[in-house]
Amino acid sequence: MNAESALLRFARSGGLPPFSAIVADDVDGTVDTLLAELQQGVSALEASLSAASSYDDVVEALASLTEPIERAWGVVSHLMGVRNAPPLRAAQQRNQPKVVAAMMALAQSEPITKALQGIKDASSFSSLSPARRRIVESKLLDAKLSGFGLEGAQKERFNAIQQELSELSTRFSNNVLDATKAWSLVLQRAEDVDGLPASWKAMAAAAAREHAGDDDAQKAATAEAGPWRLSLDFPSFSPFMRYATRRDLREKAYKAYLARASELDGGAHDNRPLIGRILELRQEKAKLLGFKSFAEVSLAQKMAPSTSAVHRLLDELRAASLPVAREELTELSRLAGFEVKHWDVEFYSEKLREQRYAFSEEELRQYLPFPAVLDGLFDVVRRLFDIEVEEATTTVERWHDDVRYFRVMRDGREVAAFFLDPYARPADKRGGAWMDDCVTRRRLPDGGVRLPVAYLVCNQPPPVGDQPSLLPFRDVETLFHEFGHGLQHMLSTVDDVDASGIRGVEWDAVELPSQFMENWCTHRATLMGFARHVDTGEPLPEDLFEKMKAAKTFRAASVMMRQLMFATVDLNLHEGDLGGKSAFDVQREVAKENAVLPVLDEDRFLCSFSHIFAGGYACGYYSYKWAEVLSADAFGAFEDEGVDDASTLGRVGARFRDTVLALGGSVHPGEVFRQFRGRDPSTAALLRHAGLSPAR
Numbered sequence: 001m002n003a004e005s006a007l008l009r010f011a012r013s014g015g016l017p018p019f020s021a022i023v024a025d026d027v028d029g030t031v032d033t034l035l036a037e038l039q040q041g042v043s044a045l046e047a048s049l050s051a052a053s054s055y056d057d058v059v060e061a062l063a064s065l066t067e068p069i070e071r072a073w074g075v076v077s078h079l080m081g082v083r084n085a086p087p088l089r090a091a092q093q094r095n096q097p098k099v100v101a102a103m104m105a106l107a108q109s110e111p112i113t114k115a116l117q118g119i120k121d122a123s124s125f126s127s128l129s130p131a132r133r134r135i136v137e138s139k140l141l142d143a144k145l146s147g148f149g150l151e152g153a154q155k156e157r158f159n160a161i162q163q164e165l166s167e168l169s170t171r172f173s174n175n176v177l178d179a180t181k182a183w184s185l186v187l188q189r190a191e192d193v194d195g196l197p198a199s200w201k202a203m204a205a206a207a208a209r210e211h212a213g214d215d216d217a218q219k220a221a222t223a224e225a226g227p228w229r230l231s232l233d234f235p236s237f238s239p240f241m242r243y244a245t246r247r248d249l250r251e252k253a254y255k256a257y258l259a260r261a262s263e264l265d266g267g268a269h270d271n272r273p274l275i276g277r278i279l280e281l282r283q284e285k286a287k288l289l290g291f292k293s294f295a296e297v298s299l300a301q302k303m304a305p306s307t308s309a310v311h312r313l314l315d316e317l318r319a320a321s322l323p324v325a326r327e328e329l330t331e332l333s334r335l336a337g338f339e340v341k342h343w344d345v346e347f348y349s350e351k352l353r354e355q356r357y358a359f360s361e362e363e364l365r366q367y368l369p370f371p372a373v374l375d376g377l378f379d380v381v382r383r384l385f386d387i388e389v390e391e392a393t394t395t396v397e398r399w400h401d402d403v404r405y406f407r408v409m410r411d412g413r414e415v416a417a418f419f420l421d422p423y424a425r426p427a428d429k430r431g432g433a434w435m436d437d438c439v440t441r442r443r444l445p446d447g448g449v450r451l452p453v454a455y456l457v458c459n460q461p462p463p464v465g466d467q468p469s470l471l472p473f474r475d476v477e478t479l480f481h482e483f484g485h486g487l488q489h490m491l492s493t494v495d496d497v498d499a500s501g502i503r504g505v506e507w508d509a510v511e512l513p514s515q516f517m518e519n520w521c522t523h524r525a526t527l528m529g530f531a532r533h534v535d536t537g538e539p540l541p542e543d544l545f546e547k548m549k550a551a552k553t554f555r556a557a558s559v560m561m562r563q564l565m566f567a568t569v570d571l572n573l574h575e576g577d578l579g580g581k582s583a584f585d586v587q588r589e590v591a592k593e594n595a596v597l598p599v600l601d602e603d604r605f606l607c608s609f610s611h612i613f614a615g616g617y618a619c620g621y622y623s624y625k626w627a628e629v630l631s632a633d634a635f636g637a638f639e640d641e642g643v644d645d646a647s648t649l650g651r652v653g654a655r656f657r658d659t660v661l662a663l664g665g666s667v668h669p670g671e672v673f674r675q676f677r678g679r680d681p682s683t684a685a686l687l688r689h690a691g692l693s694p695a696r
Contacts, residue, residue, distance in 0.1 A: 005026035005029065005030060006018045006022055006026070007021075007023075007026045007027065007072055007075070007076075008026070008029075008030045008033060008034070008072070010022075010075070011034055011068040011069065011071045011072035012068055014067075014439070014450075016396060016397065016438070016439070017075045017078075018397055019079070019399040022075060022076075022079065023087075024085070024087035024088040024091040025087070025091075027076055027088070027091035027094075027095055028094060028095060031069070031072065031073070031095040031098060031099065032098075034069040034072055035099070035102050037068065038066065039102070041065040042065060042106060042109065042112075045061055045062065045065065045111075045112070046109060046111035046112060049111050049112065049114075049115040050115075052118075053115045054119070055119055055136070057115075058112065058115045058119065059116075059132070059135060059136065059139070059496075062106075063442075063498060069099065069102070073095075073099050074437075074438075076091070077092070078399075078438075078455060079399060080092055081434070081457065082421055082425075082428075082429050082457060083399050083400065083428055083429070084428045084429065085428060092170070093167070093170060096167065096170060097163050097166070100163055100166045101159070101163065104146060104147065104159055104162055107142055107143055107146030107147070107148065108143065108146055108148045108150075108155070109148075113140065113143045116136055116139050116140050116143070117140060119136050120136050120137065120140065129666075130666055130667055131499045131665075131666030131667075132496060134499055134504060134665065134666060134667070134668070135498045135504065135665075138301075138498070139498075141300065145289060145301070146162075147159065147162075147288070150289075154288055157288065158285065158288050158289075161284060161285045162285075164277075165278065165281050165285075168274050168277060168278050168281075169278075169613065170614070171274060172261075172271050172274050172275075172278070172613045172614040173430070173610055175269035175270070176261050176271070176430075176607075176608045176610055176614070177430050177431075178268075178269045179260040179261040179265055179268075180231075180232045180431065180608075181231075181427070182265070182266075182268070183256050184229055184232075185252070185253065186218065186227050186229055187204070187227060187228045187229075188227050189226075190226070192228070192246060192249060193226065193228055194244070194246065195243045195244055195245040196239065196240065196243045196244055197239065197243060197365075198223060199362070199365065199461070199464065199467075200236075200239045200240070200243070201223040201224070201228055202223040202465070202467075203236070203461060203462070203464055204230060204236065205221040205222055205228055206221075206464060207228075207229040207231065208221035208226070208227050208228055209221050211229060230253060231426060232256060232257050232260065233424055233431060233459075234424070234431055234459060235424045235460065235462075236426075237253060237257060239362075239472075240253055241253065241254065241343065241346040241347065242346045242347060242349075242350045243347070243350065244347070247344070247347075250343040250344070254342055255343075255600075255602055258600065258602060258603050258604055258605055259602060261608050262607040263604075264602060264604055270607070271606075271607040272604070274613070275606055275613060276582065276583065278613055279573060279578065279583060282294040282574065283576070283577055285297070292576065293574060293575050294619060295307050295574040295575045295619045298574065298619035298620055301507065302507050302508045302620065302623070303506040303508045303509045303626070303669050303670060304622070304626060307571060307575060310567075310571060310626070311571070313622070313626060313683070314564055314568060314622065314625065316683060317560060317564060317683070317686075317687075318564050318593075320687055320692045321556075321557040321561050321564070321690075322557070322561060322594070322596075323557075324557035324692060325558045325560070325596050327557075328555050328558050328596075329345075329597065332344070332345065332348045332349060335348055335355070341597070342600060349554075349555055352554075353551060353554055356551070356554070357548070357551045357554070358547060359551075364544070364548060365470040365472055365473075366470065366533055366534050366535075367531040368471040368472075368473065368476055369468045369469070369470055369471075369532070369534040370422065370460065370463075370468050370470070370471055371468055372532045373471055373479065373530055374479075375530055376526065376527070377480060377483055377530075379526075379529060379530065380520050380523075380526050380529075381483070381487065383646070383649050383650070383653070384649055384650075384657070385487070385491065385653050385656075385657045386410060386650070386653075386654065386657075387408055387409065387410045387415070388408070388409040388410070389406050389407070389408055390409060391406050392405045392406065392407055392417070398419065399421075400421065400425070402422065402423050402462075403419055403421045404419070404420045404422075405417065405418070405419055405420075406418055408490055414451065415491070416441075416451055416452045416453065416490030416491065417451065417452075417453045417454075417490075418453060418454040418455070418486055418490065419454070419455050420458075421455070421456070421457045422460055422469065422479075423458075423459070423462035424459040424460065424461065424462060425462075429457075429459070431459055432459060432610075433457060433459060433478045433479075433481070433482050434455075434457050434482065435457070435483075435486050435489065435514075436454070436457075437452070437453075437455070437489055437501060437502070437503075438453040438454060438455050439451070439452055440452055440489075440500050440503060441492050441494065441495065441500040442496075442497040442500065443495035449495060452489055452490050452492065452500070452501055454485075454489045454490055456486050457482070458475070458478055458479055460472075460475040461475075468534065470534060473548075476521050477518045480518050480521050481514040481517060482514065483514075483517060484513040484516055484518075485502065485514045487513055487517070488510075488513045488661050488664065489501035489502050491661040491662060492662060492664045493658075493662040493663070494662075494663065494664045494665070494666045496666070498665070499664055500664050500665070501664050501665075502664065502665070503664065503665050504664060504665020505665045506668075506669050507617075507623055508620060508622065508623035508627060509626075509627055509630065509669035509672075509673075510623070510627070511623055511624055511627030511628070512630045512631050512634065513660055514627075514631075515624075515627055515630075515631035516634050516635055516656075516660075518631075519631070519632075519635040522548070522549060522552055523643065524545065524644070525644060527540065527545065528540055528545060553689075553690055553691030553692075556690040556691050557690070557692060560690060560692070561595070563624060563625060564594055564625070565590060565595055566609075566611075566621050567621045567622040567624070568590045568593075568594055569587050569590045569606075570611075570618070570619060570620070570621040570622070571619060572586050572590055573586055573612075573619075574618060574619035584603075584604075587599060587605075587606060628686055629682075629683050629685075629686050630669075632686035632689050633673075633677060633685045634656065634660070634676065634677065635685065635689075636684075637652055637655075637677055638653075655676055659676040660676055663675075
C-alpha cells in the first residue's frame with residue numbers, strides 16, 4: 001500500500017472523506033499503520049498517567065489518540081452500507097477483528113481505567129462540567145462491560161467472544177443483503193401487474209432493463225408493455241403487496257420475503273446457525289461479566305431501569321391495542337369475504353382505506369414529489385429551530401451522483417452540514433434508512449470548534465425518466481425521522497466529543513428527536529405548505545388532507561402490535577438461557593399473545609431481523625416504543641401551548657432545540673426531558689395520537 005493513500009491522509013488530517021479515492025486495496029495497510037500508531041500512543045499515555053492525572057490528561061488525550069482509526073474505520077463502514085462491493089467487503093472482514101481487538105484492549109487498559117476511577121474519586125470531580133462527569137462515569141461502565149477486571153482464561157474467553165460476535169454480526173448483515181438481492185421475479189403478462197400504479201410499472205420496467213443481460217425482451221421493457229422486474233427491495237416489494245390483484249403472486253413474494261437468509265431461499269445465505277450462536281455467545285458474555293442475562297448487560301447502559309419496567313410499558317400498550325387489532329383483522333376478512341392471510345393484509349388494508357377515506361396511497365404520492373417534501377422539511381426546521389438549510393454551491397466530493405451536500409446555518413453562520421443519499425440502489429446499497437456521524441463536534445486545542453457533519457441515508461423510490469421521486473407517505477415520515485437524528489447530531493452545543501450529538505445518549509432515548517419530527521408530517525400547516533401535485537403544482541386538496549388526517553389512526557392498533565411483537569421477542573430472546581428452545585420457538589410463543597395472525601410454518605423473519613442480530617438494538621428494540629412515548633409527549637407540549645401559533649412554534653421549538661437537541665449525551669435523558677417538558681413522560685399522548693384512548 002502507498003503510505004500516502006487517500007484513506008490514511010484523511011484519517012490523520014480529518015476533514016471530509018475523499019470518497020472516490022478510497023479503495024479497498026488501501027484498507028489493510030491503513031488499518032495496520034493506524035493501529036500501530038494507536039498502540040504506541042496508548043503505551044506512552046499509560047506510562048504517563050498517575051493518581052494526579054486530570055480529565056484532559058486522560059479523556060481528551062485518549063480521544064485524540066483514537067480519532068484517526070475511528071475516522072478510517074468509520075468511512076469504511078459507511079461505504080459498506082452505501083457502496084458495497086466484494087473487494088471492500090473482503091477488506092472489511094479481514095480488518096474487523098484487528099480493530100475490535102484494539103478497541104477491547106483499550107477498554108480493558110488497567111492504567112487508563114484506574115486513572116478514570118481516580119478522577120471520579122477525587123474531590124475535584126464535582127467541579128467538572130455535567131458532560132465531563134457523565135463521560136467519566138460512562139467510560140468506567142464501558143470498561144466494566146468490556147471485560148475490565150477479568151483475568152487469565154476468563155479474559156481470553158471474553159475477548160474471543162467479542163471477536164466472534166463482531167464477525168457474526170457482519171456475516172448476518174451481508175447475508176441479508178445478498179439474499180435480498182438474489183431473489184427477483186420477472187413478470188411478463190399484463191394480468192401479473194394488474195392493480196399496480198403506473199409509477200411502479202415504470203420503476204419495474206427500468207429494473208428489468210437494468211438487469212436484462214442477454215434477454216432482448218427485458219432490454220426493451222416499457223412501463224406499458226413490460227416485462228417488469230419485482231424484487232424484495234422495499235420500494236418494489238411494498239407497493240406490490242399493497243396493489244397487486246394476483247393473490248398467488250402476492251403469496252409468492254411474501255413468502256420469499258419471509259424466507260430471506262434462511263434455508264428456505266436456497267441456503268446459500270442461511271442465518272439460522274448464526275442466530276443460535278449469537279444468542280449463545282451473548283449469554284455467555286453476560287455470565288462472564290457477572291450478570292444473569294444479556295438483557296441486564298444491555299439495560300445497564302439504557303434509560304429504562306430494568307426489564308420489568310420495559311415489560312410494564314409493553315403490557316400497558318398491549319392492553320390498549322390487542323383487542324382493537326383483533327377487530328381490525330376481522331374487518332379486513334369481512335371486506336375480503338374470506339379469512340385473510342398474511343399476504344392479503346396490505347392489499348385489503350389499502351382497499352379498506354380507499355373505501356373508508358376515499359383516497360389511495362398512490363393518489364397521495366402525486367402530491368409528494370421529493371423536491372417539494374425536502375423544501376417542506378427545511379421550512380419546518382426553520383420555523384421550529386431558527387436554522388436555515390442551504391445546498392452547498394462549492395464542489396464537495398460524494399460517493400454517488402445521487403448524493404447531495406447541505407449546510408446548516410444559524411444567525412448567518414454555518415453550524416453544521418450533512419450528506420443526503422435519498423434513493424434505493426439495490427445492487428450495492430443496503431435497505432432501510434439511517435443517520436450516522438461523519439464528523440462529530442469537538443473543541444479543538446486552538447480554541448476553535450470543529451463543526452459536525454452527518455450522513456443521512458434513505459431508500460425511497462428513485463426518479464423515473466423526467467419525473468422526480470414520488471414519495472409514499474411512509475417515506476416522507478422516514479425522511480423527517482432520519483433528519484431528527486441528524487438534528488441532534490448537528491445542533492449539539494456540547495464541545496466534549498464523547499458526549500456530543502448522539503454520542504453518550506442512552507439507546508432507548510436516542511429515537512426521541514427522530515420520532516418527534518414525524519409528528520410534523522401530519523401537521524396541517526406543515527403538510528399543506530409543501531404538498532404540491534407533481535404535474536400541475538396544485539396544492540394538496542383540502543378534502544384529501546382531511547381524509548388523510550382521519551386515516552392517521554387507520555389500523556393503528558395493528559401497527560402497534562407489530563412493534564410490540566418484535567420488542568417482546570427481542571426481550572425474551574435475551575432474558576436468559578433458552579432452555580433448549582430455538583429462537584423460532586420463542587417467536588412462536590410470543591406470537592400467541594401478540595400476533596393477530598398465527599406465525600406461518602415458513603416464517604423465517606428472524607433470519608433478516610438485522611436490528612437485533614447485526615445492529616445496535618439487541619435487547620433494545622423496545623427503544624422505539626420507549627422513545628415514542630417521549631416523542632409523543634414532547635409534541636404534546638406544542639399541542640398544549642398552541643401548535644398552530646407561530647410564536648408558540650418558535651418559543652417551544654427553541655426550548656426543544658436547547659435541551660433535547662443541544663445537550664446530547666451530556667445530561668441523563670430523563671433530566672433532559674424534564675428540562676423540556678417540566679415533568680416525567682406519560683403514555684397518554686402516544687395512546688391519544690394512535691386513537692387508542694379518548695381524546696382530551
